[in-house]
Amino acid sequence: MFKHLKNDFPAAVVVFFVAIPLCLGIALASGAPLFSGLIAGIVGGIVVGAISGSSLGVSGPAAGLTAxxxxxITTLGGYENLLVAVVLGGVIQLLFGVLRAGIIGYYFPSSVIKGMLTGIGIIIILKQIPHFFGYDADPEGDWSFFQVDGENTFSELGNIVGNISPxxxxxxxxxxxxxxxxxSVLSKxxxxxxxxQGPLVAVAAGIIYYLVTQGSESLGIEAxxxxxxxxxxxxxxxxxxxxFPNFSIIGQPAVWVTAFTLALVASLETLLCVEATDKxxxxxxxxxTNRELFAQGTGNIISGLIGGLPVTQVIVRSSANIQSGGQTKMAAILHGFLLLISVILVPNILNLIPLSVLAAILFLVGYKLAKPATFKRMFSLGWKQWVPFMITVLGIVFTDLLIGISMxxxxxxxxxxxxxxxxSHFLHIRDEKETGIKVVKMTLAEEVTFINKxxxxxxxxxxxPNSYLEIDVCKTRYLDHDIIEILDDFRFRAKDKNINVKxxxxxxxxxxxxxxxxxxxxxKIEEYRTTG
Structure with missing residues (x-):
């Protein structure tokens, strides 16, 4: 873990600067105390990072859970009651890990995973444009297309006009x-x-600029x-x-429903991010993946017990870690410690960082996820890859992460x-020269289901009429009962049309x-059998 510290520490610094506004923004968008987002970031970095088997994944509060x-919080009657559901959700995630549910993430097509990464990259860019120009009315955590303030991603861009901070x-x-x-130049x-790393220099420049221009009406930055x-x-x-959680309501059905919902959505989002991060x-x-579910469950139990938001592995922070040269999970752990130290020792210094500088850092992260070359490559792979890819991208941009992935x-x-x-089958038609009978050979595929009826x-x-049908099932290992019924029904029509079947x-x-x-x-070709 310490072998690549020279790479992991600079990456941890970048992820730390990316995580601060995201933790606070997601807490704000969730209607939770601001400190709860920082707790989730700290737990996601230190606890989940230490237990997880992911080398580059970074966990923390997730925008996908804000809604x-x-x-x-409203349904359960307060934030203390929600924390009970967060703890129970963590326990359910531990159970998912024991039941080896982590394999679910591998059932998502590569085109959808690439679409998710590209869509998130576009969302990062679109959501950071207002902050780049100093229009910070909307929280960083409001990542869905339709926002909690009644605006949407594109209408928010229109609001920049007349609100630009020079x-x-x-x-x-x-x-x-x-x-x-x-x-492009100095790193070589x-x-x-x-x-x-460049992001650290950019942040330092932002702090110096703010201190130097304080009091200037034209070039100064407002608090x-x-x-x-x-x-x-x-x-x-x-x-x-x-x-701290109010465990007196643990018997209420609504708490368990919320807990299961949080566990299910958080696990799915984590597994998708794991797949994307590995790519x-x-x-x-x-x-x-099963170990990852165990790590996430442990993180949610601890986060809920001390007042933090639910955590998942998050692609924004994970991709920032990868793009910044992170090599091992030490980067995620160090970013958690940096959050903890900063919250305790230097919160005043953190409050000198301009949000527009952080937006510039996220711009590059978003561009690397949504490069034009990615669109060109997916298009060259054919429509079977291009269509699911584009539907995922558009779904994420115009709805939210989970809906876009589902689409x-x-x-x-x-x-x-x-x-x-x-x-389902292959046909070969030939005419017998001696008899003049047309022979149709139908070779069935290895698996033939009701879809092929x-x-x-x-x-x-x-x-x-008077033709000859050969049905070749030598390679068939699964034949749905629906297909067998079709063939049995055909037996009567074959007699009427004088069709011989072999x-x-x-x-x-x-x-x-x-x-x-x-x-x-x-x-031995039976329904639900694979013997041959």
């Missing part, structure tokens, strides 16, 4: 210039430029455009920021069904069988 948390915009442009220069000039971390006056004040990993390491998955399943329908029935109906299998052949079902059972 659930916001509604649950000072915030200027330092954002300076910060962007530093980031581009650092990555010497080791010092690799050790000290509303800075990071806002709670500042305790003493130790007792710090302790009072923690909220972004330059070393292509594989995260043990992409649904389209992916439709594509599979279409190809399955098309590939229409295609097979269509071919059987097209057979001409079935060819690994264990023998039969001419004009009296019962197709009996024959298939005899040769």
């Amino acid at each position: 659930i948390v916001l509604a649950a 000072g915030a915009t200027l330092i954002a442009c300076i910060g962007m210039g530093i980031l581009i220069l650092w990555e 000039k010497g080791k010092i430029f690799k050790l000290i 509303a455009h800075l990071v806002s971390v709670p500042v305790p006056q003493n130790f007792d004040d710090f302790i009072r920021q923690f909220t 972004l990993d330059p070393r292509k390491r594989t995260t043990p 992409g998955l649904a389209v992916g399943i439709v594509v599979i069904l279409i190809k399955n329908y098309q590939n 229409g295609a097979i029935l269509k071919e059987l109906d097209k057979l001409e 079935i060819i299998s690994e264990r023998g052949t039969v001419e004009n069988p009296e019962s197709y079902e009996a024959f298939f059972k005899e040769v």
